[in-house]
Amino acid sequence: MKKNQVLPLYVLAAVVLLGTYSCKPRNAGSAVTSGAAEKAYVAPGKYDEFYNFVSGGFSGQMSVYGIPSGRLLRVIPVFSVDPEKGYGYSEETKPMLNTSHGFVPWDDLHHTELSQTNGEIDGRWVFGNANNTPRVARLDLTTFSTAEIIELPNSAGNHSSPFITENTEYVVAGTRFSVPPDNVNGDVPINTYKKNFKGYLSFISIGKEGQMDIAFQIQCPGVDFDLSHAGKAKSHDWFFFTCYNSERANTLLEVNASQKDKDFILALNWKKAEEYVKAGKGKKVAVKYAHNVYNEKTHTATSEIRNEVTVLDSKDFSDLCYFIPCPKSPHGCDVDPTGEYIVGSGKLAALIPVFSFDKLQKAIANKEFDGNYEGIPVVKYESALYGEVQKPGLGPLHTEFDGKGNAITSFFVSSELVKWNIKDLKVLDRVPTYYSVGHLCIPGGDTRKPNAKYVIAYNKITKDRYLPTGPELAQSAQLFDITGDKMQLILDFPTIGEPHYAQAVSADLIKSKSVKFFNINDNANPYVSKGEPEAKVVREGNKVHVYITSIRSHFNPDNIEGIKIGDEVYFHVTNLEQDWDIPHGFAVKGAPNGELLIMPGSTQTLKWVPDRVGIFPFYCTDFCSALHQEMQGYARVSPAGSTVPLMFSTGKNLPPSDSTSAK
Amino acid sequence: MIFMKNIYLVLTLFVAFNIFSCSNEPEKQPEQATNTQPPASGGQENVKDDESQKDVVKAAMGSKDHTTLVAAIKQADLVTTLSNAGPFTVFAPTNAAFDKLPAGTVDGLMKPEKKEALTNILEYHVTVGVLKPESFADGQSLGMVNGDNVKVTIKDGKVMLNNSATITASIPVSNGIIHVVDAVLLPPEKK
Numbered sequence: 031m032k033k034n035q036v037l038p039l040y041v042l043a044a045v046v047l048l049g050t051y052s053c054k055p056r057n058a059g060s061a062v063t064s065g066a067a068e069k070a071y072v073a074p075g076k077y078d079e080f081y082n083f084v085s086g087g088f089s090g091q092m093s094v095y096g097i098p099s100g101r102l103l104r105v106i107p108v109f110s111v112d113p114e115k116g117y118g119y120s121e122e123t124k125p126m127l128n129t130s131h132g133f134v135p136w137d138d139l140h141h142t143e144l145s146q147t148n149g150e151i152d153g154r155w156v157f158g159n160a161n162n163t164p165r166v167a168r169l170d171l172t173t174f175s176t177a178e179i180i181e182l183p184n185s186a187g188n189h190s191s192p193f194i195t196e197n198t199e200y201v202v203a204g205t206r207f208s209v210p211p212d213n214v215n216g217d218v219p220i221n222t223y224k225k226n227f228k229g230y231l232s233f234i235s236i237g238k239e240g241q242m243d244i245a246f247q248i249q250c251p252g253v254d255f256d257l258s259h260a261g262k263a264k265s266h267d268w269f270f271f272t273c274y275n276s277e278r279a280n281t282l283l284e285v286n287a288s289q290k291d292k293d294f295i296l297a298l299n300w301k302k303a304e305e306y307v308k309a310g311k312g313k314k315v316a317v318k319y320a321h322n323v324y325n326e327k328t329h330t331a332t333s334e335i336r337n338e339v340t341v342l343d344s345k346d347f348s349d350l351c352y353f354i355p356c357p358k359s360p361h362g363c364d365v366d367p368t369g370e371y372i373v374g375s376g377k378l379a380a381l382i383p384v385f386s387f388d389k390l391q392k393a394i395a396n397k398e399f400d401g402n403y404e405g406i407p408v409v410k411y412e413s414a415l416y417g418e419v420q421k422p423g424l425g426p427l428h429t430e431f432d433g434k435g436n437a438i439t440s441f442f443v444s445s446e447l448v449k450w451n452i453k454d455l456k457v458l459d460r461v462p463t464y465y466s467v468g469h470l471c472i473p474g475g476d477t478r479k480p481n482a483k484y485v486i487a488y489n490k491i492t493k494d495r496y497l498p499t500g501p502e503l504a505q506s507a508q509l510f511d512i513t514g515d516k517m518q519l520i521l522d523f524p525t526i527g528e529p530h531y532a533q534a535v536s537a538d539l540i541k542s543k544s545v546k547f548f549n550i551n552d553n554a555n556p557y558v559s560k561g562e563p564e565a566k567v568v569r570e571g572n573k574v575h576v577y578i579t580s581i582r583s584h585f586n587p588d589n590i591e592g593i594k595i596g597d598e599v600y601f602h603v604t605n606l607e608q609d610w611d612i613p614h615g616f617a618v619k620g621a622p623n624g625e626l627l628i629m630p631g632s633t634q635t636l637k638w639v640p641d642r643v644g645i646f647p648f649y650c651t652d653f654c655s656a657l658h659q660e661m662q663g664y665a666r667v668s669p670a671g672s673t674v675p676l677m678f679s680t681g682k683n684l685p686p687s688d689s690t691s692a693k
Numbered sequence: 694m695i696f697m698k699n700i701y702l703v704l705t706l707f708v709a710f711n712i713f714s715c716s717n718e719p720e721k722q723p724e725q726a727t728n729t730q731p732p733a734s735g736g737q738e739n740v741k742d743d744e745s746q747k748d749v750v751k752a753a754m755g756s757k758d759h760t761t762l763v764a765a766i767k768q769a770d771l772v773t774t775l776s777n778a779g780p781f782t783v784f785a786p787t788n789a790a791f792d793k794l795p796a797g798t799v800d801g802l803m804k805p806e807k808k809e810a811l812t813n814i815l816e817y818h819v820t821v822g823v824l825k826p827e828s829f830a831d832g833q834s835l836g837m838v839n840g841d842n843v844k845v846t847i848k849d850g851k852v853m854l855n856n857s858a859t860i861t862a863s864i865p866v867s868n869g870i871i872h873v874v875d876a877v878l879l880p881p882e883k884k
Contacts, residue, residue, distance in 0.1 A: 284822050285824060285828050288821075288822060288836060289834070291836065291842075358836060378820075378822075380816075380839055380840030381840065424774055424838060425821065442777075442778070443774055443777060443821060443838075444736075444773065445736045445737075445773060445777050462773070465777060466736075466777050466778045490778065491737065491777070491778055493737055494739075494740045494741065494742075
C-alpha cells in the first residue's frame with residue numbers, strides 16, 4: 031500500500047469502525063436488556079431458588095451464594111483457617127488442617143462437586159479439592175461445614191479433582207504436577223523428569239455415611255493431568271481425564287509444553303481397576319498421609335496418619351487405560367448428560383473436538399491404535415472423534431450442558447460464552463463476559479439432569495466492573511438467563527478468592543435439612559459443661575482447664591483467679607443456647623491464638639499461654655442480646671510460684687463489705 | 694506527522710461515535726450474517742486506564758508503522774481478544790510489509806465479505822504464550838491461533854518466520870510481546 035493511499039485507508043477504517051462497532055454492547059450497562067433486574071430480584075425476606083457452591087480459589091474456602099440474587103450466604107472454611115468461624119484456631123478444629131507435612135493453614139480450592147445418586151444431585155455433600163498440598167474435603171450440607179479431609183500421597187497439584195462417579199462411588203484426584211512417587215528417593219535432578227516423574231490418579235471411595243478412603247491409585251506417565259469427569263449411563267464405568275505437557279517438559283512449560291499439536295484425554299475404565307484391585311493385582315505401597323474427621327457429637331476433629339495405599343501400574347494392564355489425542359493442551363473434560371459425548375477443550379486450539387463413547391468402544395475393540403504412549407495405547411483421533419466445532423471462539427476452557435441437546439463453553443482468550451448444539455456442532459449463540467471467563471456453571475450442568483435456567487460465568491479479570499478498591503479487586507461472576515434461545519445477562523456479582531468451578535442445585539433439595547442448633551444432651555466433647563452447675567476450673571500440673579459456659583448474657587465462671595505465669599490455660603467454652611442463630615464468641619486479651627465462635631449446643635476450646643502478670647478481660651464477640659456488652663469476665667494472672675489459690679465464680683466474687691466505702 | 698494526524702482522526706471518529714451512536718438506541722444494530730463471529734466488544738478495550746502498561750492493541754495503536762495492522766485488527770473484530778489477558782505473542786507486520794503484498798490485496802481483505810480470510814491471516818500472526826526473542830529455536834514450530842503452524846529459522850542471529858519474515862524489533866506489552874516483522878505471514882491454503 032502506497033503512502034498516498036493511507037488516507038483512504040483511514041476513511042475506510044473509520045467507516046468500518048462505525049459499521050462494525052457502533053451499536054454493539056459496549057459494557058454491561060448497555061448489554062443488559064430490560065427485564066434483567068426483575069429476573070435477578072429476590073425480594074427481602076424471600077429465598078433464592080438455587081444454592082450456588084463456589085470454589086474460593088486461593089482463599090482455600092468454599093462460598094455459598096443464592097441464585098438468582100447473587101447474595102453471599104456463607105463462606106465455608108475448608109482448607110484455610112478462618113478467623114470468622116474460629117476454624118483452624120480452636121483446639122477442636124486444628125486437626126482438620128493437619129497433613130503429613132504438619133499443620134497447613136492456607137491452601138487453594140479449585141473445584142466443587144455435589145454428591146450424586148443415579149447421576150443426579152442428591153444434596154448430601156459437596157466435595158472440594160486442595161490443589162497445593164493434595165487433599166479432598168467432604169462438606170456436610172446439613173451444617174454447611176467441613177466434615178472430612180483426606181490427603182493424597184504420590185501426588186502434587188491435585189487439580190483434576192474432586193469429580194465423582196454417578197452414585198458417588200468414588201471421588202477422583204489426579205496429579206497435575208507429576209513428581210517421583212513418595213516411596214522412592216525423590217532427591218533426583220529435575221531434568222530427569224521423563225525417567226523419574228509419575229502422574230497418579232487416586233480413587234477415593236465414599237461410604238454410606240460419606241467416609242472417604244483411598245481405594246486405589248493408578249500410576250500413569252508423568253504428564254500434567256488437568257481436569258476430569260466421570261462417564262454417565264452407558265459410559266458409567268469410565269472416567270475421562272485431560273492432560274497437557276505430553277512433552278513432559280520440566281521447565282518453561284509456557285513454551286515447552288505447547289510443542290505438540292495434540293495432547294491427550296485419558297479414558298480409564300474404573301470398573302476394571304476395581305476388579306483388578308479386588309483380585310489382588312494391586313501393589314501395597316508404603317506412604318504417609320493424613321485423614322481428618324470432624325465428629326459432630328464431640329464437636330472435635332481427629333487426625334490420623336495412614337501408611338499404605340494400593341497402586342495399579344497403568345502399563346501392566348492392557349484394558350485399563352487408553353489415550354485419545356486431543357488438540358493443544360486440553361483443559362476442560364466434560365461429558366454430556368447422555369454419556370455419549372466427551373468434550374475436550376484445548377485451551378490453545380482453534381476448534382472443540384467432541385468424542386463419541388460408542389466410537390471409542392469400537393476403536394478399542396478393533397484396536398484402532400496409533401501406537402502407544404509410555405505403554406498406554408493411543409486410540410486414533412478420527413476413530414474416537416464424533417466431530418469438531420469449527421471456529422467456536424478462542425481459548426475454550428470448560429463446557430456445561432443444558433439437557434436440551436446444547437452445550438455452553440467458556441472461552442478465556444476471546445472472553446465469551448458460546449452455546450452450540452451437540453448433534454450438529456453448530457454455534458447457536460455467543461455472549462461476551464466481563465472479563466476473561468474461566469469456569470461456568472449451569473445448575474446440574476455436569477449431571478444427567480441439568481436444570482438449565484441459568485448459566486453463571488466466573489471471570490478471572492474484573493478491572494472496571496465495580497467501584498475500584500486499589501490493586502486487588504473482587505472477582506466477578508455473571509448470571510445469564512438461558513431459558514430463551516439467546517443467553518441474557520441479568521446480574522453481575524463479586525465473589526471471594528478466585529472462583530474456579532462451581533455447582534448449583536435447587537434449594538429445595540437442601541434447605542429443609544439444615545441444622546438449627548446442636549442438642550446439648552448429645553454433646554460428647556470431653557470438656558463439655560452441660561449446664562452452669564458443671565462449670566469449673568481444674569488444674570492438672572501447669573495445665574488449667576476452664577470449663578466455661580455461655581448463655582445470654584453471661585459466662586460461668588466470669589471471675590477466675592489462681593492462673594500463674596508458666597500455665598497453659600484451656601478455655602473450653604460450651605454454648606448452652608438451644609436456639610437457632612445464637613452463637614457466642616469468646617476472646618481474651620493478648621491471646622496470640624485467635625478467638626472462638628461457638629455454635630449453640632457445642633463446645634470449642636481456646637488455648638492461652640499468658641505472657642505477663644495482670645488482669646485479662648474476656649468477652650463475647652458475637653452480638654447475642656441486649657446485654658451482650660455485659661457479657662464479659664476477668665482472668666487474673668499471678669507470677670510463677672504465687673500462692674493465690676485457684677478460684678472461679680459468677681455473681682459471687684463480691685467486694686468485702688468494709689472495702690466498698692470510700693477511703 | 695500526517696500519520697499521527699490520521700490516527701487522531703480515526704480515534705476521534707471512534708470516540709465520537711462511541712459517545713453519540715448508542716446512547717438512545719441500544720438494540721437497533723442490523724442482524725449479523727452469522728452468529729459465529731466473535732463479539733466485537735466483550736473485553737477490556739473499553740476499560741479506562743491510562744496508567745497501566747499498554748496492551749497489544751494500545752501499543753500497536755501508538756505505532757505509526759502499524760496503522761494498516763491496527764485497521765485490520767479492528768476490521769477482523771480482534772480488538773477485544775487482543776485487549777484481554779492473553780498472554781499473546783503477536784507478529785506485527787509493518788505498513789511497509791503490507792505494502793509488499795500485491796496491489797489491492799489489503800483493500801480486498803478489508804472488504805466485509807473477506808472478513809473471514811482477513812481474520813484467518815491475522816490469527817496466523819498470533820500465538821498464545823509469551824515467546825521472548827531468546828525463546829525461539831531453529832526448526833521450532835509455533836501453533837498459531839488460527840490452527841496452523843509457523844516455522845522458525847534462525848540465521849546469523851536473526852529470527853525468521855516461514856523463511857519470509859524477519860523479526861526486526863521486539864516490544865514487551867502488558868499482555869504479551871509484539872515482534873515487529875517485515876513481511877506478512879500467509880497461512881497455508883485451506884483444504
